[in-house]
Amino acid sequence: MIGRLHGTLLEKQPPYLLIDVNGVGYEVQAPMTTFYQLPALGETATLYTHLAVSETAQQLFGFAQERDRRLFRTLIKVSGVGPKLAVAILSGMETDDIVRCVRDDDVKALVRVPGVGKKTAERLMIELGDRLKQWELPRHDLLTPDVAPAPGNQDKDNQAEAESALIALGYKPTEAAKMIAAAVRQDPVAGSETLIRLALRSMVSG
Template identity: 40%
Template sequence: MIDFLRGRVVHFETEYVVLDVHGVGYQVFCPNPYYFAKSKDKEEVTIYTHHHVREDAILLFGFATREEQKLFRKLIEVSGIGPRVALGILAGGTPDSVVAAIYQENITFLTKLPGIGKKTAQRIILDLKDKLDGISTGGIVIHSELEVDLFNPDQSTWQEAKEALKSLGYTDAELDKAWQNMKDSVTPDETVDAVMKKALKLLYVG
């Protein structure tokens, strides 16, 4: 089992990055490849991985944190959820928000995630509600109707995403510019991670 890789990002696409580890290029499918885009051809990064083996392929799925890795492994234990669907869930929501939604049996939130219908959401809650110890919710409270005021600086999804992006080294000026270019395309029910992904794509291109 390959638990993590450490190397330089030398290429990325919308679904994966290629990590150069001592001259070997590993294709790693990620929830948000743009998270690693800023490090392309620069410093080494650590990607926590899940090594998935099936009859016709050997695949690596990669994550920025142990929390994502743990939740991914829990999700693929649920009947009917394969690695691609689990990756889509993590692309649409942070581990904190997904875990909080499961604990609160928030079907409305879960069905907003890619590839998740009502029956699948119910199955996730039934199978995982008592199996998520060790995956922090970070004190997040998910509102059942997902009513978020994007322009309220105290509870804005964008403000949460902005703080996370600042921790990656982006400046207020860079982030404010990205927000001006993307705000019309952001809807109130989008998760912090989805907003971050949009911003990172603009920041990398810009």
Template identity: 35%
Template sequence: MIALINGLLIYKSINYIIVETNGVGYQIYVPLTTFYELPDTHQHITLHIHTHVRQDAISLFGFISGEVKNMFELMITVSGIGPRLALNILSGISPEELIRAVSHGNLDRLVSIPGVGKKTAERMILELKDKVVKLSTYEALYDGDGNIKVYDSIIDDVLSALINLGYKNQRAREVLDKIINESSETLTLDTLLKKALKVLAG
């Protein structure tokens, strides 16, 4: 089974992308949340892959992070939810918000996702409520208006990356704290890392 692909992004559309590695082009289906984080074509990317095998086809589904992949694989355990619907759901809601909606039994939020009816939403709550607790590691920092600024898991990942690059723990933490405090937008891992490297290099 293919679990991870690192290669050159040679084509992208909202329907699928093609990543070339070792002379082979792989057609990969991605949720919109991953699509919007993709770089321009002819740049290298790494995607976490779920390989879906049927009698008549093998399909690859790609995700920008292992957390999103884990949520996808959890979604397809629900009765009536196949890979395409799971991909559609993750295009309409972030894993963090999905975890909150399921764990709190927020039926209205779930049925607001295109393709999800009341019965499907009810099955999601019934079958996933206990399971999503294990994935609920998305503690976050909020601004004064209650908007998410950055997830703790992202801060940890960026801090680890900076330390691996040779920066001191204390200095890296100071830079990250400053960026987060001054930011008026939700920070992704890529954005936070780039901002931190820019400050540290300056």
């Protein structure tokens, strides 16, 4: 079982990234909340990982924080929630926001995540309720600062990359285009990762 990777970050193409560990390149799927915390390409990164094995594939999922992996593993225990949907949920909301959402029985926030219908959201509330009772929420969450990542040069490539990431997470192409267009209006000079973050935040709070 691969539980942790520490190496050089080679590629970032949401929801996939490639990390070199002693000459071996590991392809990892990660939620956007992890991408926000990754260093620049060529720098050293550490990921907590989960290996999902099915009859047709072996998939490695990575997380910047151990608590994110812990919640991922809790989510995939819920009936009807697979690794792909768990990544989508963790991409649209920060880990502690998901916990608060479940504790507050906020079904509306969850159904905005692609792939989560009302029945699935209600099932999440029921099955996660007891499991998340003991989850400790920090008074000051240093992992999710209010200040957005430093913006990059805004151009068509950034928008296209952001749209592709949203589509990979399960949003329809037309919906992804509208979300990114709205994010550009909020921050015209934002880089692709910031655009994605703004788009996902608007879906949760909208």
